[in-house]
Amino acid sequence: MVAVHVLNGPNLNLLGTREPGTYGSVTLADVEERLKARAAAAGVDLTFRQTNFEGELVTHIQQAGLAGAGIVINAGAYTHTSVAIRDAIKGVDALAIELHVSNVHAREEFRHHSYMAPVCVGVICGFGAAGYDLAFDAIVPLLQKRAAAKSAA
Numbered sequence: 183m184v185a186v187h188v189l190n191g192p193n194l195n196l197l198g199t200r201e202p203g204t205y206g207s208v209t210l211a212d213v214e215e216r217l218k219a220r221a222a223a224a225g226v227d228l229t230f231r232q233t234n235f236e237g238e239l240v241t242h243i244q245q246a247g248l249a250g251a252g253i254v255i256n257a258g259a260y261t262h263t264s265v266a267i268r269d270a271i272k273g274v275d276a277l278a279i280e281l282h283v284s285n286v287h288a289r290e291e292f293r294h295h296s297y298m299a300p301v302c303v304g305v306i307c308g309f310g311a312a313g314y315d316l317a318f319d320a321i322v323p324l325l326q327k328r329a330a331a332k333s334a335a
């Protein structure tokens with residue numbers, strides 16, 4: 183069974199009430215519930231986490247990567263500031279997708295740069311909370327392919 187860890191960084195616990203014009207009205211609990219149903223239907227082991235602390239997010243990445251899980255990560259503002267988060271993804275050789283609810287490229291200049299993007303498989307942004315579903319649908323076949331290649335080796 184493939185495993186996916188959906189990791190959320192600072193302020194994402196406020197999704198649904200925080201700047202609704204930018205982030206929409208869907209809450210993180212709504213997203214978690216939807217993804218859990220999706221994962222159960224697809225036979226995927228899903229872990230869903232949120233933290234406001236950079237070091238804790240690093241630990242969550244390490245735990246996911248070392249367990250061989252794929253990572254969907256919305257690191258929030260740490261995307262634009264954190265070398266530690268990039269190093270964690272790289273350090274455990276994680277298969278990761280960077281996710282943003284908003285289109286960061288249509289926003290302030292400081293949101294255009296991501297420390298994580300070069301160590302992720304790809305980036306999904308600008309599709310609102312539906313981006314979580316898109317990322318889940320994108321990462322599962324990659325993990326299945328990786329698992330099949332490992333068992334054939």
Ligand SMILES: O=C1C[C@@](O)(C(=O)O)C[C@@H](O)[C@@H]1O
Nearest residue numbers: 193256258259282283284293
């Ligand atoms: O906290 C966030 C949320 C965000 O990651 C998004 O999901 O659109 C975009 C970031 O720039 C911002 O700091």
